[in-house]
Amino acid sequence: MRQADELAALLGRLVTLDGVHQTAIPRLALIRSSQPTEPMHGLHLPALCIIVQGRKQVMLGEQIYLYDRTHYLVVSVDLPIIGQVVEASTEEPYFSVRLDLDPVQLSALMLESKPNATKPNATKPGEGGHTGAGPGLAVNPAAPELLDAMLRLVRLLETPHDIAVLAPLAEREILYRLMNGEQAARLRQIATAESKLQQVNKAIGWIRRNYDKTFSIEVLASEASMSPSALHQHFKAVTAMSPLQYQKQLRLQEARRLILGAALDAASAGFRVGYESPSQFSREYRRLFGAPPLRDVARLRGASALEMVGA
Known part of the structure; x- marks a missing residue:
């Protein structure tokens, strides 16, 4: 080529x-x-x-x-x-x-x-x-x-x-x-503003602005101008995950960024992104990233690949 x-x-x-x-x-x-x-x-x-x-x-x-x-x-x-x-x-x-x-x-x-x-x-x-x-x-x-x-x-x-x-x-x-x-x-x-994709995008935008807060699917559906069942169906079709799973990924990725870039300890980072239980935060962090916060961040420090995901 x-x-x-x-x-x-x-x-x-x-x-x-x-x-x-x-x-x-x-x-x-x-x-x-x-x-x-x-x-x-x-x-x-x-x-x-x-x-x-x-x-x-x-x-x-x-x-x-x-x-x-x-x-x-x-x-x-x-x-x-x-x-x-x-x-x-x-x-x-x-x-x-x-x-x-x-x-x-x-x-x-x-x-x-x-x-x-x-x-x-x-x-x-x-x-x-x-x-x-x-x-x-x-x-x-x-x-x-x-x-x-x-x-x-x-x-x-x-x-x-x-x-x-x-x-x-x-x-x-x-x-x-x-x-x-x-x-x-x-x-x-x-x-197209009224497309199903853009309706899902409205829900995504709302979750991104409120990722550290609890929410109900009814509130999110209202934001997207869809019924709860339609939102769940189309959201999963677009993102391959439910709205709550999407929020969890955002929370954990932001916590990882805070630990790595802002030098927060794991408990403080978990609390900052909406977790009330440090043990739950550590379990879910390890499940997503394959290692507990301190070990994961130690592996990442100095790795230029951290920004390669979006390319």
């Missing part, structure tokens, strides 16, 4: 250190890893991710998505996932490009064009089709036209004076290619 080769060479010039690197182009990040990483938990925001060298796997619930330079990944709502770079080396580092998705731009583009509505989302049999709120994460083959547009966008980093005028045009083409590809239905749902 010529475009992937050119992108890999370009990232090799632009990014020499491992990690996630924000760029002068809004919403665009470049990612590098010179070795495979540990499985990393994190909240992945809506984005397009294209690998140009190496391989990565992402786990949402019990489903594992493996992708490489022949595929792209789209995340349509805020999702707690586990990400792991599985193929990388000093000689051939893992390189990827992440473009955060802007619902405002998607809405404007949808009004101006007629996206291809004939291609359903890539879902398993029995999962939500293009008319419902299917999984909020999908992997699809990367078309040459999409890679061409991404290559033009990233090239602008070598001519910064062109970014203000040309970057919006390249980003617009990327979104257009997505809206006419395998993810047409999912992108339309991101752009």
Whole structure:
């Protein structure tokens, strides 16, 4: 794939250190890893991710998505996932490009064009089709036209004076290619305020703002303008977990961040995110991350892979 080769060479010039690197182009990040990483938990925001060298796997619930330079990944709502770079080396580092998705731009583009509505989302049999709120994460083959547009966008980093005028045009083409590809239905749902996906997204937003508080499914359903049963059904279809499981993941990920970044002890971090029982917090932390808080954080300290989940 010529475009992937050119992108890999370009990232090799632009990014020499491992990690996630924000760029002068809004919403665009470049990612590098010179070795495979540990499985990393994190909240992945809506984005397009294209690998140009190496391989990565992402786990949402019990489903594992493996992708490489022949595929792209789209995340349509805020999702707690586990990400792991599985193929990388000093000689051939893992390189990827992440473009955060802007619902405002998607809405404007949808009004101006007629996206291809004939291609359903890539879902398993029995999962939500293009008319419902299917999984909020999908992997699809990367078309040459999409890679061409991404290559033009990233090239602008070598001519910064062109970014203000040309970057919006390249980003617009990327979104257009997505809206006419395998993810047409999912992108339309991101752009449509009354879609089931956006109703679930309202519930997700409410949980994110109130993750440290107890809540009832009735309150959450009212926030999403859905019945409790409909919310539970569509929420699980999108996120692969229930609202309470989603809240628990947010709580534990935030507690981990507080212990690692703010130097809080485990009990204080657990209390800060809404746990009243230190023993319950420790049990659930170990169940999610595979080790008790102090041992887990000791393993993570100094690991650049901590930020690799969203790339």
